[in-house]
Amino acid sequence: MSANVSMRDALYEAPGPKTRRRVAIGTGISVVLLLGLIAFVIRQFYVNDQLNPRYWSFFARWTTWRFLLRGLAGTIRVAFTAGIIAMILGLLLMLGRISHNRPLSVACHVITDLFRSLPSLLLIYFFFLVIPKYGLRMPSFWMITVPVALAASGVLAEVFRAGVNAVPKGQSEAAMALGMTHGKITRKIVLPQALRIVVPSLVSQLVVVVKDTTVAYVVSYPDLMQNARVLISNYDALVSMYFVVALIYIAINYATNQFSIYLAHREGTSIMSRTTENPV
Amino acid sequence: MGVTEVFTTFGDVYLRSVLSTWLMTAVCFAGGLALGILVTVLRVSPVKPLRVAGDVYVQLFRNIPTVSLLVIFVYALPYLGATLSYRTCLLACVILVVSSFASENFMSGINAIGVGQIEAARSIGLTFVQIVRLIVIPQSLRTTVLPMTNLLIATLLTTAMGSQVPLTPPELTGMVNYVNSRSVAGISAFIVSAICYAGTSVVLGWLGNKLDEKVRIVR
Amino acid sequence: MAIETATPVIELRHVDKHYGPLHVLRDINLSVAKGEVLVVIGPSGSGKSTMCRTINRLETIDSGEILIEGTPLPQEGKELAALRAKVGMVFQSFNLFAHKTILQNVTMGPIEVLHTPREQAEAEAMELLRRVGVDSQAAKVPAQLSGGQQQRVAIARSLAMHPTAMLFDEPTSALDPEMINEVLAVMVELAQEGMTMVVVTHEMNFARRVANRVVFMADGQIVEQNSPDEFFDHPQSQRAKDFLESIKGH
Numbered sequence: 001m002s003a004n005v006s007m008r009d010a011l012y013e014a015p016g017p018k019t020r021r022r023v024a025i026g027t028g029i030s031v032v033l034l035l036g037l038i039a040f041v042i043r044q045f046y047v048n049d050q051l052n053p054r055y056w057s058f059f060a061r062w063t064t065w066r067f068l069l070r071g072l073a074g075t076i077r078v079a080f081t082a083g084i085i086a087m088i089l090g091l092l093l094m095l096g097r098i099s100h101n102r103p104l105s106v107a108c109h110v111i112t113d114l115f116r117s118l119p120s121l122l123l124i125y126f127f128f129l130v131i132p133k134y135g136l137r138m139p140s141f142w143m144i145t146v147p148v149a150l151a152a153s154g155v156l157a158e159v160f161r162a163g164v165n166a167v168p169k170g171q172s173e174a175a176m177a178l179g180m181t182h183g184k185i186t187r188k189i190v191l192p193q194a195l196r197i198v199v200p201s202l203v204s205q206l207v208v209v210v211k212d213t214t215v216a217y218v219v220s221y222p223d224l225m226q227n228a229r230v231l232i233s234n235y236d237a238l239v240s241m242y243f244v245v246a247l248i249y250i251a252i253n254y255a256t257n258q259f260s261i262y263l264a265h266r267e268g269t270s271i272m273s274r275t276t277e278n279p280v
Numbered sequence: 281m282g283v284t285e286v287f288t289t290f291g292d293v294y295l296r297s298v299l300s301t302w303l304m305t306a307v308c309f310a311g312g313l314a315l316g317i318l319v320t321v322l323r324v325s326p327v328k329p330l331r332v333a334g335d336v337y338v339q340l341f342r343n344i345p346t347v348s349l350l351v352i353f354v355y356a357l358p359y360l361g362a363t364l365s366y367r368t369c370l371l372a373c374v375i376l377v378v379s380s381f382a383s384e385n386f387m388s389g390i391n392a393i394g395v396g397q398i399e400a401a402r403s404i405g406l407t408f409v410q411i412v413r414l415i416v417i418p419q420s421l422r423t424t425v426l427p428m429t430n431l432l433i434a435t436l437l438t439t440a441m442g443s444q445v446p447l448t449p450p451e452l453t454g455m456v457n458y459v460n461s462r463s464v465a466g467i468s469a470f471i472v473s474a475i476c477y478a479g480t481s482v483v484l485g486w487l488g489n490k491l492d493e494k495v496r497i498v499r
Numbered sequence: 500m501a502i503e504t505a506t507p508v509i510e511l512r513h514v515d516k517h518y519g520p521l522h523v524l525r526d527i528n529l530s531v532a533k534g535e536v537l538v539v540i541g542p543s544g545s546g547k548s549t550m551c552r553t554i555n556r557l558e559t560i561d562s563g564e565i566l567i568e569g570t571p572l573p574q575e576g577k578e579l580a581a582l583r584a585k586v587g588m589v590f591q592s593f594n595l596f597a598h599k600t601i602l603q604n605v606t607m608g609p610i611e612v613l614h615t616p617r618e619q620a621e622a623e624a625m626e627l628l629r630r631v632g633v634d635s636q637a638a639k640v641p642a643q644l645s646g647g648q649q650q651r652v653a654i655a656r657s658l659a660m661h662p663t664a665m666l667f668d669e670p671t672s673a674l675d676p677e678m679i680n681e682v683l684a685v686m687v688e689l690a691q692e693g694m695t696m697v698v699v700t701h702e703m704n705f706a707r708r709v710a711n712r713v714v715f716m717a718d719g720q721i722v723e724q725n726s727p728d729e730f731f732d733h734p735q736s737q738r739a740k741d742f743l744e745s746i747k748g749h
Contacts, residue, residue, distance in 0.1 A: 016574030117481035119440030405584025
């Protein structure tokens with residue numbers, strides 16, 4: 001009944017004959033317009049000779065894909081390592097922030113907000129341009145992984161905190177009634193439940209991490225984007241390659257997002273992200 | 281070179297850099313909101329193909345990494361008959377990405393309204409246009425203040441992509457590169473940029489919270 | 500109370516409705532005269548709420564006809580909106596506009612639909628709020644009021660449109676027990692003033708005291724209808740007997 005109708009549909013009445021006719025006309029016009037738009041894009045490719053097989057045929061070769069997949073493996077390596085570091089760091093920052101030790105709590109709060117308010121690119125430049133000036137040389141893998149992890153840790157700390165807040169108050173009150181200490185309640189009662197609540201949010205945060213890794217070329221780390229650039233100079237096929245790479249990223253991120261929505265649905269929780277928590 | 285020296289040497293460029301970053305953020309956010317509203321209208325329209333087109337648009341631009349979009353604008357579009365300036369490319373990319381997230385915010389604002397509100401509006405005789413004007417838009421705008429504040433801050437951070445193309449003046453992230461290639465300022469340049477970002481974020485976040493407190497709808 | 504036999508205010512003729520495979524309204528025929536108070540009762544899932552909601556087209560029907568003061572219910576557009584303005588509706592979940600004050604909730608219809616000048620609309624609204632006993636809350640927002648108060652505001656919001664008839668879709672079902680009577684009291688007063696009312700409810704005492712006619716529905720059909728005394732004391736059908744038996748314990 002009306003209760004499970006989505007708002008998108010609830011905005012409209014069940015249509016009468018006039019409305020049905022108008023919607024039909026609108027549908028016709030919009031199909032024509034959308035097909036026109038697609039036709040225009042294809043035309044632009046065609047008249048600029050970008051549909052020429054020489055720009056696309058190398059995608060039929062296994063070597064092309066092997067090289068791209070190797071790049072993708074690099075992307076995934078950076079994303080997962082950064083994700084794990086960010087999770088650990090985010091969890092520590094959150095625990096510090098909710099601890100009863102005032103200076104520690106304030107420090108963790110400040111660090112969390114700082115990491116949340118800096119672009120990951122700025123942090124990458126810090127590790128790529130600034131740190132080496134002080135004589136510290138890091139491998140390119142860590143020059144991209146560490147800043148991406150730091151940027152994500154601030155957001156994850158807030159996600160964890162939202163998870164802790166989502167655990168019903170009665171849980172820790174019941175534990176307090178049993179005489180458990182603050183630390184023990186956090187460890188044994190609150191955290192396990194909070195972690196379950198935030199799993200979908202952690203998965204969706206991976207999308208942000210994957211996006212942040214795409215500037216790995218700055219530190220010359222061979223990720224998907226960097227390898228695509230190499231192929232572009234080999235095959236002299238810029239347009240096709242950049243579009244294909246964009247589609248690969250979109251597909252990965254779309255799949256990750258859908259997976260996190262599926263998890264949230266199954267667990268009956270919601271996805272917390274940068275946009276849903278409090279601003280800095 | 282310390283922070284003070286960075287200021288005496290590069291203060292002028294820094295000032296222009298901060299202003300340019302703020303201006304780009306404002307332009308991208310305003311453009312993103314405007315485009316986001318348009319896309320949201322498509323997504324809630326009763327015309328199926330427009331809904332699908334709006335949904336596809338949002339999925340494309342919320343999932344594409346901004347750099348990936350930027351390289352297409354800067355390097356690929358000239359091969360397809362459209363050469364744009366670096367700044368136009370940057371602004372266009374950020375606006376496209378921001379608009380998809382803005383539309384997602386608007387959609388969840390609309391979803392929060394509740395069918396009962398619409399039915400009540402209908403039963404006192406309001407027409408569709410009146411319902412949209414008096415109920416849907418005000419309620420969804422007021423529930424999206426916090427998400428939109430976060431999006432504004434995210435927009436500020438996304439303008440850092442400007443460091444990947446030559447801009448004059450460079451924006452705040454590009455400034456680190458700019459200063460580094462001209463002196464040994466090292467960490468000082470980073471600190472100044474970081475303070476500018478963090479300070480702007482704090483102020484925007486505070487303003488957003490204040491506004492939200494004022495207009496929040498208790499349901 | 501004299502019930503006119505002229506054109507009924509509300510008339511349903513052979514109304515049918517399906518939700519997919521579910522036949523929720525089966526050949527409903529019903530007419531409500533001016534000033535009549537019609538109470539619809541029946542087990543949950545009997546289609547009584549759905550029937551109530553078809554009268555101002557919050558639910559569409561598959562076949563049959565619905566007439567308001569003799570004219571067929573318009574299907575869309577300004578005509579439908581204009582008709583709804585004349586038929587008040589009170590919901591189970593109040594549905595006050597969450598972003599507006601109590602006063603604004605009541606004045607929105609008159610100002611936007613009837614184009615009443617603001618001062619006049621506000622004066623009338625305050626008068627209505629006084630009648631339902633919540634005038635002291637006029638500047639608050641709905642979430643600050645109790646359920647009973649919100650429902651009384653919802654009634655005032657409908658009355659502000661000077662409706663020719665009012666529909667009540669289980670108006671007390673979402674209320675805490677101690678608030679039910681304050682809402683029923685307002686409804687009793689309305690009935691005594693001669694308002695034409697269709698009330699879907701579980702409040703049997705209200706039905707017995709106020710109704711001119713009780714309609715009993717089950718499985719999407721009107722099983723029987725009668726005066727309240729006849730219906731409650733001598734139910735004809737087995738379904739009605741079973742239903743009345745089942746709610747006795749409460």
